Amino acid sequence: MNTPERLIESTRELLWERGYVGTSPKAILERADAGQGSMYHHFKGKPDLALAAIRRTAEEMRATAEGVLDGPGTPYERVEAYLRRERDVLRGCPIGRLTMDPDVIASDELRAPVEETLDWIRGRIAGIVEEGKEQGQFSASLDGAEIAAAVVATVQGGYVLARASGSPAAFDAGVRGLLSLLASRPA
């Protein structure tokens, strides 16, 4: 792996573990086994490197989500597959965690990939729910976009509960709870 590549990968790891504010260029350089000069040669600075890292993580996450949402099965099964997909729960969401980073939120450029990724997933799930409504699997009274927001929020909030308690159990409980609601056919 070449130097810019190692820098981006190290930054991705550190952003995931410690967030933007908690990640220093020095820590990145150590992990990438690169020198100061290399970093400032390939990138304008910390925000520029972080942007490259965030964009890549966003792209990867979108691909992973699409891989699950595009799978076979009924609309319910595809949403279920998204919710139950294997996750490193205690590490949290590498994209969602950035929303708690004041410097990321303060920068339109850094926030953009975060917003786009979460918006895209919500839109994708909303479409699947609408499909399910047409097929009669979901009640016509449901709103696709609202259900999608609840689904994605349950995942993002599940990470919060899991990290608070130091165990993935709460994440799994939330997912099961939401699925039990989604599965009950309305009268």
Next chain:
Amino acid sequence: MNTPERLIESTRELLWERGYVGTSPKAILERADAGQGSMYHHFKGKPDLALAAIRRTAEEMRATAEGVLDGPGTPYERVEAYLRRERDVLRGCPIGRLTMDPDVIASDELRAPVEETLDWIRGRIAGIVEEGKEQGQFSASLDGAEIAAAVVATVQGGYVLARASGSPAAFDAGVRGLLSLLASRPA
């Protein structure tokens, strides 16, 4: 307000805005209009002051939640009141955001009030859902603890979605989505 009080309040504000990693003693002192000496006289250091601040915020949050969950109405209405309660959505949850802070999660002492608060709210809602099951308002097939996890996760994740998009709309959508599922009586 006396000095220790001002220090705690300033720390609470900064932890909410910038998290633990993003909050420096210097910033606290400036906001509290206190000197270095005062802070180290009243507190052992940053972690000690942060602990006092987190404990107070946790206590306050629990009281606020209890105020809503203890209110009048059916179980559904009380859960709805919790979900719809007025919130400064774009500021995020002052307790939940701490779970994304590496130094908070790394410290059992700092994490404890976070865990206890979220656990307590989940337990409280779980009880209300079980009440609703007894009264036939909720399906007997639902699990109180799982629904509670989904409810709290939707709130916590709603903050993430809202902050990502820079608008409270996604938070509200998630809440409405969950409520629509909760309201549909199963066949």
Next chain:
DNA sequence: GTCTATAAGCGGATAGAC
């Protein structure tokens, strides 16, 4: 209790040699 002084190291970056 509060103030000022002092300190070792980090954060984020620039400059110029190689």
Next chain:
DNA sequence: GTCTATCCGCTTATAGAC
């Protein structure tokens, strides 16, 4: 492209005067 040197301000304290 990468390295070392250098920079200034911040971080997180400690020490001791008042």
